[in-house]
Amino acid sequence: MKKVLLIMMVMGTMLFAQSKPGQSRFLVRGYAHSGLEIYKDESSFVGGSFNPIFLWQQSDRLLFEAELEFELENGETHLALEYANMSYILNEYATLRLGKFLLPFGTFAERLHPAWINRLPSRPLGFGHDGVGPARDLGIELRGGLPLGDAKMNYSVYVTNGPSLNDGLNPAIEQEEAGMLLYDNAEDNNKNKAVGGRVGFLPLSNSSMEIGFSGQYAKLGDNESKYEDLAALLYAVDFSYVSRVSFLNGVIDVKGQLNGVNVDNADYFNVEDSSMYSFTNNSQSYYAQLSYRPAYVSNDFFKDLEFVGRYSALTFPDGALWESDQTQYAFGVNYWIDWRTVVKLSYQVSDAGGHGNEGEEAGESTDAILLHWSFGF
C-alpha cells in the first residue's frame, strides 16, 4: 500500500511538473554597431562589431551571463570573451559573482560602454583600450544594494587577478611603455591578488542621483622579478544624474568619472638609449558629459532626438617615454529609432597637448566627424 502511494505521489509530482513552465530560462540578447569616421586625411567605415549576450537563469537565485565580441580589425575578425560569470543571490542584500566580470571600477566600463548605451560614438579619452584603470577581470565579487532611509546605496567588494606591469623587458610588448599597467590578464603573474571595491550612494529619494567611489590595490610585478613588490593604487569617482525636467519638456542626463592610477616608483630600462630611468608614475583621466532629450514634446521627430556634449582629458606621467596630455571635446546629435536603436552623429576635436612624443607634433589637434549606428536586441 505504501509503495502504491509512493508511486502515485511520484507520478503525481511528475504530471504536476510537466504542466509547469519549468524554472530554467535561456535568453540571447546583445548588440551590434558600426559606422563611418571621417578624419582630415582619411575616412573609413569602421566597427562592424557584434556582441551576443547569453543569459541562463537556472532559478530565482542563479544567473549565468556571458558576452562575446566579434569585431573586425585590420581586415581580420577578432573574437573576445567580454565576460562570463555566475551570479548567486545570497540574500536580499548580497549577491556573489564568480568568473570574468565587468569591474565596478567607476561606472563607465560596467554600465555605460555598450554602443547602445554610450551617448556618443566614441569613448571618453582614457576609457577605452590602453586607458587609465581596468574594465574587466577574473575573480570573485560580493555585491548588493540596500535602502538607507529615503536614500539608497550599493556596494561591491572583489578579489581578482589584477593588473600586471609592463616592465619594459619583454620585447613582445611595447618596451617604450615601461611602467604602464596591463589589464585583463587571463592568468595572474604572481601570487598576490588585487583587492578592490566600489560604494555608490543615491542620496535623493527618486534615485535620480548617484555618486560612487571605487578603489583597487594590487601588486604588479612577476614572481621573483625585480618588480615583484611594486604596487599600484587605483581609484575612481563617478557621478550620475538623470531626471525629467518639466520646463525643458525632456530628460537631462549628466554623467562623469575620474580615474587615477598611482604606481610605486621604480627604475625602468630605456629602450631608446639603453639607460635606466625613473619618473613619478601617476596617470589620470576624466570625462564629464551632458545630454538632453526633449522626450515630452509633442512633435514625433523632436522627441526622438538627443543632444550631447562631452569633455574628456587624459594625462600619462611626465618623464615617461609614453608621457602624454590630451583633451577632447565631443558634440553629438542622436536619433533614437527605438529604446535601443540609435543613429549617432558627432563632431570631436582632440588635442594631443603640449608634450607629445618625439616625432609627434606638440599641440597637434585632430578633428573628426563620426556617424555610428547601434542596434540592441
Added chain:
Amino acid sequence: MKLKRISKYTIVAIFFFAALFVLESCSSKNASAAKPGAVLWGENCIRCHNAPSPAAFSDEQWETITLHMRVRASLTANETEKVVEFLKMAN
C-alpha cells in the same frame, strides 16, 4: 609623493563619511519600499539606458532580464520584485 597619496586617502575618507552622515541624518523612513512598481520602473530603469517599455518583452523574458538588472544595477530585492510585477502586468 607619500604625502600626496595620504591626502588622497584622506579626501576619499572624508567624502565617504560626509556622505554617510548626510544620509543618516536625512533618512527617516524607507521610501522605496512604499513605492509601486510603475514608479520604481520609471525612476530606476532610465538611470543607465532608456527605459524599455513593458511591451518590449514577454513575462518569461522579463523574469530573466530583471534578475540580470538586479545584479548589474545592484537593485534591492524589493525594487526588483515590484518592477517585474509591474512589467508583467503592463506588457
